[in-house]
Amino acid sequence: MLINPMRIVLILAMLFTCFPALSSTKLMMVMQIEAVAGGYAIIQAKPGVTLYLRDQEIFTDSEGFAGIGFSRDAGGLYDLVAKASDGRQETETIWVASRQFNVQYVNGVESSRVTPPASVTERIQREAEQVWRARQGGHDLNHWREDTFIAPISGPVTGVYGSQRFYNGEPRSPHWGIDYAAPQGTPVKTPAGGTVVLAEPDLYYSGGTVIVDHGGGLSSSFLHLSQLGVKVGDRLSQGDIIGAVGSTGRSTGPHLDWRMNLHGERVDAALWLTDAAD
Known part of the structure; x- marks a missing residue:
């Protein structure tokens, strides 16, 4: 199943209730997703099901919910796999859209906060x-x-996520907030x-x-x-x-x-x- 590349919010009457109320056969459900770089997905899995994204196991809470974050540089297809203890397996393919980020120049910053001295x-x-x-x-x-x-x-x-920062004309890490x-x-x-x-x-x-x-x-x-x-x-x-x-x-x-x-x-x-x- 291919997930829509843009924002999907599944408005369900029982959005955060137990999984059996949503489906008796599916191993997992994508509950909410921002399928873009810097976005996230909220997944609910049935009891006893383990989730994997690109072969990496995902933490689930006591009710089977899992949060997945997509990095600033994310883009392309991501396979989300649910594995049950009885051997059953289910896959959702998520398309994560890449993003273009602005460049931001910040001047007037104290020089020691741009290039810190060795003492700090x-x-x-x-x-x-x-x-x-x-x-x-x-x-x-x-x-x-x-x-x-x-x-x-x-x-x-005045500043957004992902923008490439230049402080006093010097390139530094992207802005994360x-x-x-x-x-x-x-x-x-x-x-x-x-x-x-x-x-x-x-x-x-x-x-x-x-x-x-x-x-x-x-x-x-x-x-x-x-x-x-x-x-x-x-x-x-x-x-x-x-x-x-x-x-x-x-x-x-x-x-x-x-x-x-x-x-x-x-x-x-x-x-x-x-x-x-x-």
Whole structure:
């Protein structure tokens, strides 16, 4: 079965109920999908079924749900395979559309934040490991597939996912989030419920940083905050305030950088918003 290359949302009366209510014969169902680079898919498998994407096993939660992230460079056919313990096997072929990304030039950045001195190399590496560990999640939460995500603040979008960044004319990694311009101190809300897994006031590149685990391997990161309103371990409901807009870290003015990560894949946060297809 070939999945439509563009956004498909299957509106089912029993979208997130147990699998037998959806089908008594299929081993899996694609529940929601943004089949583009930076997108994602939500799959539900029957009990006892193991899922594989391009031969890599996919984590499923206690109810058989799995989240798959497609990288910035993704494109082409992806075979999603379900294997049952009795030997049955089922395959869905997903076409993931590639994307073209903008180039963005950011000038006026403090030179030490573009080419850091050797004296901060160890700090940068330590902080990167800290962020990586936080994004591993592990909380058995359903917010990632039950909440309808909302924007963390309102304001002009000044940066988008995937754009190639040049800082002071020097090429650096692509931008992985959505930048919202907003006045210093603007409250920042969590777009969906979750648990705080990182709350650091001063990381070298991202400044004041909060990471929220939504469950299912999905997390949100909020960068450049001027204030933190939460601590590690806090349980949040959608709309709770996690901090305030700032210009800390590698930044040229007050804004929020909101990023999302799904099982280690950097995905486009814009595609999780309800107006993503508008």
